[in-house]
Amino acid sequence: MSSKFESYQKRRLASSYISVVISIALVLFMLGVLGLVLLKSTTVSNRVKEKIAFTLFLKDKVNRKQINGFKNSLVKEDFARRIVYTSKAQAAKKYSKEIGEDFLTFLGENPLKNGIDIYLKAAFVTPEKMEVLEARFLKNQFVADVSYDKPLINLLTEHIQRIGFWLFVLSGFLALVAIILINSAIRLTIYSKRFNIKTMQMVGATKSFIRKPFIWQGIKLGFIGAFIALIGVGVVVYYIDVFAPSLRLLKDYITLSYVVGGVLLAAFIITLFSTFFATQRFLNLRTDELYY
Incomplete structure (x- = not known):
């Protein structure tokens, strides 16, 4: 009976980990594509400006x-x-x-x-x-x-500023959505282990000792999700390069390195803080509050 329960718990835990990785990957994929658009739009606008x-x-x-x-x-x-x-x-x-x-x-x-x-x-x-x-x-x-060409310069500057503003607003909104979604997914994973956290705390384990494995696990899941997201971004970059070779995306190593670095950094920072605050929440709960 106990072996069946343990296998059920393992499947449930694996399922929660998979859902967290998928959530992280989807969100970071959106952020990666948006980052690519932001960086490349700047490159394209600079290229247009330098032809005047x-x-x-x-x-x-x-x-x-x-x-x-x-x-x-x-x-x-x-x-x-x-x-x-x-x-x-x-x-x-x-x-x-x-x-x-x-x-x-x-x-x-x-x-x-x-x-x-x-x-x-x-x-x-x-x-x-x-x-x-x-x-x-x-x-x-x-x-x-x-x-x-003064009218062209004025028109070009106006359009670039307008597009830049809306891209900035969109990137801020997606970043907020990314933080909320990843935070919710990680909290659900830690929620399933809230009794283990409280048990460790009751036998004398310090908060930092309890948090440490959860934080490392969250960061590990974040990097797995980031790796999957970067594969998706790589596919997008490949097809953009096929259908719009003039953008030279595959040869723009600076832009690509910024996107890769940004996705990895976002995965690290978001999962680190999300895991920290999620575990901190359950560490601060009383035993009777764990059932709600």
Whole structure:
């Protein structure tokens, strides 16, 4: 009879462990995918920003030596990611190709100016910082005019901020749900052992001694759930890379390492604190309260 009861208890305990691992895995999978979206959206938005050119049109009196010196000084600036120089002759050829005829034959001279396209680092592609750069270069002795797409910059910044805000709200909500679900699953597991906890406490075991095996067990279950979640995230990453190869997810080792590290860290922190507070609750209960 006792052997049947013990086997029943073991099956019940194994079932509770499996449910905890599945709960942790599902929640961490959602967090992992959301983290991937957050990190990759930042990468994509930065890539879009860094394709926007900030063009300086140079004065006609500026000679080649001065242009080269000016280019070299721009390369050393913190905001510059890439510098592209376009002579007025190259600009004329490009414009003639776009309109389908040589406009110089009608005008007799080239009205275009030598230009330097500055491709800024993503952090500097904001309306405020670009206005500061515009004001600075308009005072430069070599620069005749400055050109960049102000409406596009404003629109891009507005959309990125809006998307970032809602992703932040969603990530906060899912993090809260993750904590609640994992905490509930771990509490149910410890609830089944509440009488063992109280018995150990009654024979003189300290609270830290009683908590320790439960905490290690919770962390172990958390890492198992995290491993399963990362397998799921890996499958998602693989199929995204197949259907959207331009994102280069499989080669983005920095983003992937952040996701893996974040999932493992979340598993450790949530299970550690959930197990600690769950065991603490039952340690503080009176014996007659264990039946409720």
